[in-house]
Amino acid sequence: MSARYDAIIIGAGHNGLVAAAVLARKGKTVLVLEARDHVGGMLGDASFRVAPLPYALRPEIARVLQLDQKRLHGAKPVETLAFGSDGPPLRIIGGHVTGTDAITEHDYATLHARLGRQAQALGVMMLQSPPGLSKASLGEMAGLAKMALKMRLLGKTEMRDLLRIILSNAWDLLNDEIGDGPLAGVLAMDATLGGAMGPRSPGTVLTLLYRMASQSTHGHGLRVMPEGGPGALVKALSDCVTSAGGEIRTGAPVAKILVDQDKATGVRLQSGEEIAAATVFSNASPKVTLMTLLGVEHLDGEFVRRCRNMASKGMVSRLDFDVAEMPSLTSGGKIEHGQRLVFAPTMQVIETSFNAAKYGDMPERPVFEATYDATAKRLCVSAQFTPHDLTGGWTDEAKSKLANSVMAVLEEALPGIASAVTASRVMSPVDIETGYGASGGHWHHGELRVDQLLMLRPFDGAAQYRMPVKGLYLCGAGAHPGGDISGAPGFNAARTALRDGGN
Amino acid sequence: MAAKAKSIAQVAMGLEPGPFHDRLVDQNRQQSWVNWMGYASPSVLDNVEFEYFAIRNQSTLFDISPMCKYAITGPDAETVLNRLVTRDIRKLKPGRVAYCIWCDEDGNVVDDGTVFRLSDTEFRLCCQEPQLSWLEDIAWGFDVAIHDVTRDIAGLALQGPTSCALLKDLGLASIETLKTFGIAEYEISGAAVTISRTGFTGDLGYELWIKPADALTVWDALMDAGKLRGLRVIGYEALEMARIEAGFLLPKIDFLSAQTVLRPDRANTPYELGFEWLVALDKPHFNGRRALVDLSKQTPRRKLVAIEIERDKPAHNALVYHRKTREVGQVTSALWSPTCKRNIAYAWLDAPYGQSVTDDLWVEIYLQKEIRWQRRMARCQLVAKPFFVHPRRSATPPADF
Numbered sequence: 001m002s003a004r005y006d007a008i009i010i011g012a013g014h015n016g017l018v019a020a021a022v023l024a025r026k027g028k029t030v031l032v033l034e035a036r037d038h039v040g041g042m043l044g045d046a047s048f049r050v051a052p053l054p055y056a057l058r059p060e061i062a063r064v065l066q067l068d069q070k071r072l073h074g075a076k077p078v079e080t081l082a083f084g085s086d087g088p089p090l091r092i093i094g095g096h097v098t099g100t101d102a103i104t105e106h107d108y109a110t111l112h113a114r115l116g117r118q119a120q121a122l123g124v125m126m127l128q129s130p131p132g133l134s135k136a137s138l139g140e141m142a143g144l145a146k147m148a149l150k151m152r153l154l155g156k157t158e159m160r161d162l163l164r165i166i167l168s169n170a171w172d173l174l175n176d177e178i179g180d181g182p183l184a185g186v187l188a189m190d191a192t193l194g195g196a197m198g199p200r201s202p203g204t205v206l207t208l209l210y211r212m213a214s215q216s217t218h219g220h221g222l223r224v225m226p227e228g229g230p231g232a233l234v235k236a237l238s239d240c241v242t243s244a245g246g247e248i249r250t251g252a253p254v255a256k257i258l259v260d261q262d263k264a265t266g267v268r269l270q271s272g273e274e275i276a277a278a279t280v281f282s283n284a285s286p287k288v289t290l291m292t293l294l295g296v297e298h299l300d301g302e303f304v305r306r307c308r309n310m311a312s313k314g315m316v317s318r319l320d321f322d323v324a325e326m327p328s329l330t331s332g333g334k335i336e337h338g339q340r341l342v343f344a345p346t347m348q349v350i351e352t353s354f355n356a357a358k359y360g361d362m363p364e365r366p367v368f369e370a371t372y373d374a375t376a377k378r379l380c381v382s383a384q385f386t387p388h389d390l391t392g393g394w395t396d397e398a399k400s401k402l403a404n405s406v407m408a409v410l411e412e413a414l415p416g417i418a419s420a421v422t423a424s425r426v427m428s429p430v431d432i433e434t435g436y437g438a439s440g441g442h443w444h445h446g447e448l449r450v451d452q453l454l455m456l457r458p459f460d461g462a463a464q465y466r467m468p469v470k471g472l473y474l475c476g477a478g479a480h481p482g483g484d485i486s487g488a489p490g491f492n493a494a495r496t497a498l499r500d501g502g503n
Numbered sequence: 504m505a506a507k508a509k510s511i512a513q514v515a516m517g518l519e520p521g522p523f524h525d526r527l528v529d530q531n532r533q534q535s536w537v538n539w540m541g542y543a544s545p546s547v548l549d550n551v552e553f554e555y556f557a558i559r560n561q562s563t564l565f566d567i568s569p570m571c572k573y574a575i576t577g578p579d580a581e582t583v584l585n586r587l588v589t590r591d592i593r594k595l596k597p598g599r600v601a602y603c604i605w606c607d608e609d610g611n612v613v614d615d616g617t618v619f620r621l622s623d624t625e626f627r628l629c630c631q632e633p634q635l636s637w638l639e640d641i642a643w644g645f646d647v648a649i650h651d652v653t654r655d656i657a658g659l660a661l662q663g664p665t666s667c668a669l670l671k672d673l674g675l676a677s678i679e680t681l682k683t684f685g686i687a688e689y690e691i692s693g694a695a696v697t698i699s700r701t702g703f704t705g706d707l708g709y710e711l712w713i714k715p716a717d718a719l720t721v722w723d724a725l726m727d728a729g730k731l732r733g734l735r736v737i738g739y740e741a742l743e744m745a746r747i748e749a750g751f752l753l754p755k756i757d758f759l760s761a762q763t764v765l766r767p768d769r770a771n772t773p774y775e776l777g778f779e780w781l782v783a784l785d786k787p788h789f790n791g792r793r794a795l796v797d798l799s800k801q802t803p804r805r806k807l808v809a810i811e812i813e814r815d816k817p818a819h820n821a822l823v824y825h826r827k828t829r830e831v832g833q834v835t836s837a838l839w840s841p842t843c844k845r846n847i848a849y850a851w852l853d854a855p856y857g858q859s860v861t862d863d864l865w866v867e868i869y870l871q872k873e874i875r876w877q878r879r880m881a882r883c884q885l886v887a888k889p890f891f892v893h894p895r896r897s898a899t900p901p902a903d904f
Contacts, residue, residue, distance in 0.1 A: 262788065262792075262793070291644065295644075296643065296644040296645075297582070297586065297644075297645075297787070297788060298788050299788075300607075300608035300790045300791060300792075300793075301586075301608075301637070301640040301641040301643070301790050302607060302608045302640065302790075303608060304640065304643055304644065305640045305643070308643065461608070468793060
């Protein structure tokens, strides 16, 4: 069987597109196969996006792919409105907060700058393949060494501080530095959003740093909405693939990865069509890729066990409310297009909300972030701590209960919004799982926690993008460095495959 | 007497009485018990020499009920077994038994055992160490049921040159046509018995698999028929002598399961253990295959070899030297073989010794002569396994004794 394509990429999510673009621009023939009728994965469905909020595409990737950086990164960073239990919301851009007292402003700015420096030291590894646990190549070790050097260059005090806090929890850190309140609530949301962990869970400082390690031209930790919204990013990436000669097919769900002589040889679509390729990349989550598409018969029992045990319990539900006329804030003023609204008045509220979810229950008062799309007249909500394994299942009743509880919170800040809503939609973690090949409905395809990062992401033995079957690569958020719309897993996977030279 | 002895085994040692315990207690004049998977198992009943020679010259009964047994059944049973072990199970026909090993993902041996193929979709795995969680990991995602049947099946090893004749005396029609590694169904005193021509002695012999409720009935029938066939109940120590002669390795003595080692380099690959003949790299993926493909191209870092040592003192726990000076390995099992009249042992030798360098090897034997210890350097040579080979082991039909 002569290979028709050098590479097939399963899933046209942003990571799949980045991987395809990197390969295509190196002269490889690539085919991207997307199960849905649109490209972009969780970013792509214009009518109901899983990820409506600003993204963190690594500028290095945009540079390499020669994307229109001005368009993608040119806009000013998104402003966050942090709603407390009463009073006007705090306004936050990066390390700058207004609406609180001068001391807190100063403490916050100091903390933000410090965490940013520490995050940058860790961020060195983002565009590196993590080193192997047993045998690491020189290049891989160089990445780690660079990270260690960067950490050392923080200076003795700050490096020690980093080592002190890195495995601890956001609750302690933020209580020490800025005290509980809406400001701590925003940072704690950054630390826990998408994950099955509350601010008191160990390792939440690391996830906070992880989020702050994202880079844009405006500095670390800042999210920028591209000109034209998420759709513009998706279009830029898919154009990059096609202009380099790559093909993209939508509505082409893959049923099986084909294997011959312990080597991936292509895919079979659900339609029965078989397409040959020298390498296969999967943008689906590791569990879906390995256990459904590849099949456990090709894998060792221990490997399957680690894959099964990978933590990937989705916690986020997406709700869209079509709002005819956005009402004014209780405190006066209007919501602006593109702002990020965070409804997590204190860390205590977040933790309480997480408590219910731990045991499979829906929290009485969910914590969530939201963004208002003025053009579509739509409020997009990402509600946290709505567990994938909800007791009683994700029935229509459960969904409307969630919508009501979100609306109750919104009503406090935006009185009259409930009556202005003309339509609403709810997407549970189960919907995300079935719709996007993300096991557990997890945003990041697997929990971002210390035992599932770097050389342990997605799990021990599967960490360098290469899977045990030759020619099969993971290129989705389940791979290092994880989710957050950075494009880094796809980028790293493609470069790993190019280094392998198998195609 | 019997009742009192039973309480010693059960209460003092905290061991469970096996299905044949009532009879073993009567026979066990030494009251010497060992713990075998929680069962009270005799180490010696009266005299290890008598028991050993019965294996080679008469017939012996050994209770193998404590051996771990798993029933693996269902449409994917063959696939799962083939995924577990390194041999190609597709070639194993119903009614046959295969000696197998299985490996972890690094290509290190987890355990060895025998796979009984009872039908197209029914298998039984017999092994030394509990494997249920391992089996469940291997079987995950396949349509197969796995049950621990260790306590549901009583086992007896009937081994020795007169064992076939003894079974014939019991009226087991055409038992003499049962080939080595074959399985057949019989009835003894009205009890259903599955008989496999397998064993751990390297001699003519059978293993009998019985419902625990029928255990004593079958035992009594065998003992009755065995009177004229020299049947003797034996313990673990006599079997240990026979198994060394027969070339069988024992986990925990000769090698450690990859599942139990604390130091990763203590685990062993099939190539180190001399089990390359059990590894079918050309079959579909099985556990550890990728690691084994790599290992098969490398020189093993050490090798378990069979050695023959000059003079007569067994080389228990001895170190092995090259040119009497360089320490290159150590002995795991050693025996003065009464049947072969040879001083034999298994030893681990670090590469290249035992592989490209095989001459000038010496074993340092420690002898105690009336309190004083002596050290003796004895020359040893690599030899082929097994030490004891007899045509009656596989002759079909076996000769009548």
